[in-house]
Amino acid sequence: xxxxxxxxxxxxxxxxxxxxxxxxxxxxxxxxxxxxxxxxxxxxxxxxxxxxxxxxxxxxxxxxxxxxxxxxxxxxxxxxxxxxxxxxxxxxxxxxxxxxxxxxxxxxxxxxxxxxxxxxxxxxxxxxxxxxxxxxxxxxxxxxxxxxxxxxxxxxxxxxxxxxxxxxxxxxxxxxxxxxxxxxxxxxxxxxxxxxxxxxxxxxxxxxxxxxxxxxxxxxxxxxxxxxxxxxxxxxxxxxxxxxxxxxxxxxxxxxxxxxxxx
Amino acid sequence: xxxxxxxxxxxxxxxxxxxxxxxxxxxxxxxxxxxxxxxxxxxxxxxxxxxxxxxxxxxxxxxxxxxxxxxxxxxxxxxxxxxxxxxxxxxxxxxxxxxxxxxxxxxxxxxxxxxxxxxxxxxxxxxxxxxxxxxxxxxxxxxx
Numbered sequence: 001x002x003x004x005x006x007x008x009x010x011x012x013x014x015x016x017x018x019x020x021x022x023x024x025x026x027x028x029x030x031x032x033x034x035x036x037x038x039x040x041x042x043x044x045x046x047x048x049x050x051x052x053x054x055x056x057x058x059x060x061x062x063x064x065x066x067x068x069x070x071x072x073x074x075x076x077x078x079x080x081x082x083x084x085x086x087x088x089x090x091x092x093x094x095x096x097x098x099x100x101x102x103x104x105x106x107x108x109x110x111x112x113x114x115x116x117x118x119x120x121x122x123x124x125x126x127x128x129x130x131x132x133x134x135x136x137x138x139x140x141x142x143x144x145x146x147x148x149x150x151x152x153x154x155x156x157x158x159x160x161x162x163x164x165x166x167x168x169x170x171x172x173x174x175x176x177x178x179x180x181x182x183x184x185x186x187x188x189x190x191x192x193x194x195x196x197x198x199x200x201x202x203x204x205x206x207x208x209x210x211x212x213x214x215x216x217x218x219x220x221x222x223x224x225x226x227x228x229x230x231x232x233x234x235x236x237x238x239x240x241x242x243x244x245x246x247x248x249x250x251x252x253x254x255x256x257x258x259x260x261x262x263x
Numbered sequence: 264x265x266x267x268x269x270x271x272x273x274x275x276x277x278x279x280x281x282x283x284x285x286x287x288x289x290x291x292x293x294x295x296x297x298x299x300x301x302x303x304x305x306x307x308x309x310x311x312x313x314x315x316x317x318x319x320x321x322x323x324x325x326x327x328x329x330x331x332x333x334x335x336x337x338x339x340x341x342x343x344x345x346x347x348x349x350x351x352x353x354x355x356x357x358x359x360x361x362x363x364x365x366x367x368x369x370x371x372x373x374x375x376x377x378x379x380x381x382x383x384x385x386x387x388x389x390x391x392x393x394x395x396x397x398x399x400x401x402x403x404x405x406x407x
Contacts, residue, residue, distance in 0.1 A: 045404065046339055046397055063335045069361050075335055100367065103315060107363045114308055122336060 001025060003252060005032035007236045008040075011259050014057040015076070016040070019089040019138050021053040030055070043074060052087055052137075066115060070108060073115060075131065081263055082129055083221075084119055086112055088137035093202050101140055105147025109154050113176075134262065135178065135216040138255060143182050143211055151175050156216045158183035163219045178216040181225060181260075185232055186211045192232045195256045197247045215260050229261035283351050284344060284381055288327055291389065295329065302405045303398065306330050306338065312345060312366065319369045321345035321355060324362055329398065333405045339397060342388050345371065352377055358388045 001024070008016055018024065026042055033040050039058040048069045056062035061077040062085075071088040088108065091101060112135065120130045139148060147153040151170050156178035157163050163179035187193050187209070194209030201207055217225060233256060234241050241252050271279070280286045285307070292305025305327060312324040323346050328338040342358040343365065355371035365371075373384030388394060 045334070045337060046400060064337055065335065066338050066340075068340070070363055100315075103313075103366065104363050107313070107366055110310060111362060114310060118306075118308065119336070 001028055002032070003236045003239065004029060005036070007233065007257065008033060009036055009038065010237065011233070013259070014060055015062065015085075016055040017087045017136060018051075018053045018055075019087075020051045022051045024053065026053075044072075047072075050089065052089055054087055065119070068111075070104070071112070071135075071137070073112075075119075078263060080129070081224075082123075082131045083262065084116060084131040084133045086133065086135040086137075088135060088139065090138065090140040092140055097202065098141075098145065102145060102147035102150070102153065105139065105141055105145075105153045106150070109147075109152075132218045132220045133178075134218070134221065136214070136258075136260075138213050140212050142207075143180050143186065143214060148180065148214070148216075154178050154180075154216055156180040156214075160222050164222060166219055177219055179219055179222050180214060180216050181227075181230060182211050182214045185230070192234050192242070192256060195232055195258065196254065197249075213255055213258050215258060217262075221262055224263045226261040226263075229259060231259050233257045233259055282378065284346060284354050284378075285325065287378075287381065287385065288325065288344060291385065292327070299398075299402055302333065302402055303329050303331055305341075310362065312362065314366050314369050316369060320353075321347060321369075323348050324365075326362070329401060331401050331405050334401070337401075339401065341394060341397075342385075345369075352381070354381060356381075356384050356388065358391070359393065 030040055030042065040055045041058060043054050043056055043062050043064050045064045045067065047067055050069050052072050054062070054072065054074060063075040064072070065075050065084070066073040070090060071086050074085045076083040076085050090104060093101065112133070116131070116133055123130050135154070141147045143149065143156070143158070148156050155175050158180055160179055163177045167174040167176045185191065194211045195213035196210040197208060198210060199208060241248055241256055247254060247256060281290065288307055292307060296304035308326045308328065310324045310326060312322050314321065325344040325346065326340055327342045327344065329341050331337045340361070342356055343360065343362065345355040353374060353376050356373040356375070357365055357371045375381035375384055
């Protein structure tokens, strides 16, 4: 818990998104931040009790928009800009095979797309600025999985220039892109190779490192993405989250956190 | 001279579809708005449904959300109705579920072969303690 407070403070985080937070002592966490002059609020209304939690700095306007079992959606307003933030946690590979998880991703994407349309329809009718979406969380799928990069899934691609075109034609429809910056962190020889480590792949592939935790952006946000702030965090203070070239899950978490900044 | 060969007009169309499942859901959405003085309202959204089990015959999901305008249009999914676009019945109802889980393991609380069983299932969901508790929470958050 103390590490969670430290990581938030030393990285100047405004929005903290956590999965599997069931055993988190929320009050201790909020009070620890408050003692350091940071006033955060837990944003929830009718949570589905699956451990997805978001804490926001009071300087930001963060409104809960929809709480579902596999994701929670928030509206974030900052400096006149409007974001629709989806925080997600997909089913673990321990319980579902790749194809089932891909099906879930495809269904989830359709749900998210409907919500984006409904949200922006209201904004358009009232002549207001539109929301742009960010989807972040533990997808339990790799960036090259069908559910993430496939056209029936998130259609989240690695090429920023291509993504800026907005969409691709598929049959008679235009399918909008997401941009996936995680490709630029995966497998770097001088960095951390992923956000999750496992020696027993379900399909006997020798990945070892997985990039299950991702951030996907609608193309309108690509130019707002601050590359210098984008990283997989491997240290908190002088404590390292890596031990013997693996994630030190016995002491911290079995996933490494991602930090990113928009705007 | 223009001659309509259609059997219906707008009035008969509205009257006849009011008793179909979508019309009944829409009516309950309107009643929710009336009963809460517009603080909450119901919204239905249609989505394609792709169940993994080929024996599941439904391929359209109608999501019934409760929307709270004063909470920046926060919405809460009250139930999902599954149907086939080409027929009124049968339909299936799930509550406290989601399309992802339903697509993977379709176990609806109600399967309705006709209007009577649909109304019965819908009544049980809408009058359940959990739904009413959630409505009270949302109303309270919206008003105070």
